[in-house]
Amino acid sequence: MKVTYNKCPVCNSNSIGPYIECKDYLVSGELFPIYRCPECQLEFTQYHPGEQESGKYYESVDYIPHSDAIKSFTGKIYYTVRKFMLLKKKNLVIKYTGKRTGTILDFGSGTGHFAITMKKAGWDATGIEPDNDAREYSLKNFGIKAMRPEEMKILPSFSFDCITLWHVLEHLHNPFQSLSEIKRLLRPNGILIIATPNNMSFDSIHYRHLWAAYDAPRHLWHFNPVSFSYMAGKAGFEIISMKKLPFDVFYISILSEKNRGSRIPLFNGLLKGSIFFLLSLFDVTRSSSIVYLLKHSESGKGNADY
Numbered sequence: 001m002k003v004t005y006n007k008c009p010v011c012n013s014n015s016i017g018p019y020i021e022c023k024d025y026l027v028s029g030e031l032f033p034i035y036r037c038p039e040c041q042l043e044f045t046q047y048h049p050g051e052q053e054s055g056k057y058y059e060s061v062d063y064i065p066h067s068d069a070i071k072s073f074t075g076k077i078y079y080t081v082r083k084f085m086l087l088k089k090k091n092l093v094i095k096y097t098g099k100r101t102g103t104i105l106d107f108g109s110g111t112g113h114f115a116i117t118m119k120k121a122g123w124d125a126t127g128i129e130p131d132n133d134a135r136e137y138s139l140k141n142f143g144i145k146a147m148r149p150e151e152m153k154i155l156p157s158f159s160f161d162c163i164t165l166w167h168v169l170e171h172l173h174n175p176f177q178s179l180s181e182i183k184r185l186l187r188p189n190g191i192l193i194i195a196t197p198n199n200m201s202f203d204s205i206h207y208r209h210l211w212a213a214y215d216a217p218r219h220l221w222h223f224n225p226v227s228f229s230y231m232a233g234k235a236g237f238e239i240i241s242m243k244k245l246p247f248d249v250f251y252i253s254i255l256s257e258k259n260r261g262s263r264i265p266l267f268n269g270l271l272k273g274s275i276f277f278l279l280s281l282f283d284v285t286r287s288s289s290i291v292y293l294l295k296h297s298e299s300g301k302g303n304a305d306y
């Protein structure tokens with residue numbers, strides 16, 4: 001049973017229509033239409049498999065690092081970049097919460113690398129992760145006991161200084177329900193951090209249907225600052241700042257070059273990625289992905305009609 005939207009899932013507009021068609025390059029080779037809402041600029045994957053059937057589209061997505069991969073040259077680069085990114089993410093949390101230590105919830109904690117980074121820095125870190133293997137890995141390797149998403153409801157209200165979703169929101173089948181739960185869990189002065197690809201980035205406009213961050217049908221929602229701000233407002237949050245994750249544009253450009261069948265995807269991806277990176281230095285709203293820093297909105301609880 002394919003999921004079909006007759007109106008915009010964010011702003012309820014009836015004017016939605018097909019925009020482009022994206023291939024699932026990673027697993028199935030199937031085509032998925034991406035629809036666009038002219039009112040709020042949201043793009044979303046139409047006719048995607050529902051939550052129950054989505055598992056097979058994640059089958060070749062391996063979350064557990066293997067020792068040979070770690071030893072290889074590209075593996076070494078990957079792990080150096082990841083270390084740098086974990087540090088950058090930690091610094092964002094400390095800067096925007098204004099706290100050296102506190103309570104943090106990493107929603108979609110995967111193998112637990114970010115949660116353990118925060119734990120080592122003195123934070124009380126909790127993970128939420130649907131994948132069984134990833135949860136086991138984080139417990140075995142880091143002593144981080146991640147919860148299943150359905151267990152979130154037992155967490156006490158207003159118990160976190162910070163809640164993070166690093167490239168997770170675009171995968172959620174019911175992001176509005178999750179945001180409402182996150183709103184309950186975040187302290188009144190807490191900070192919500194959401195990183196997600198940006199469909200008005202220079203790389204997205206350049207690659208269009210080949211843009212790797214469409215990643216259909218795993219990515220269901222394709223935001224930009226306009227649509228994201230609309231959704232956040234409706235969920236009872238307001239954006240206080242936007243930042244970029246500097247390496248995303250290179251990674252996405254290399255993958256997009258592979259999607260277009262380039263014979264030298266690494267070279268072309270790094271070259272074009274550098275140009276997109278330099279251009280976006282002057283305008284964060286055009287960067288490949290955006291880290292949104294949010295707080296509870298002043299105006300009240302948000303609209304509960306999701």
Ligand SMILES: [Zn+2]
Pocket residue numbers: 008009010011012013037038039040041042
């Ligand atoms: Zn809309």
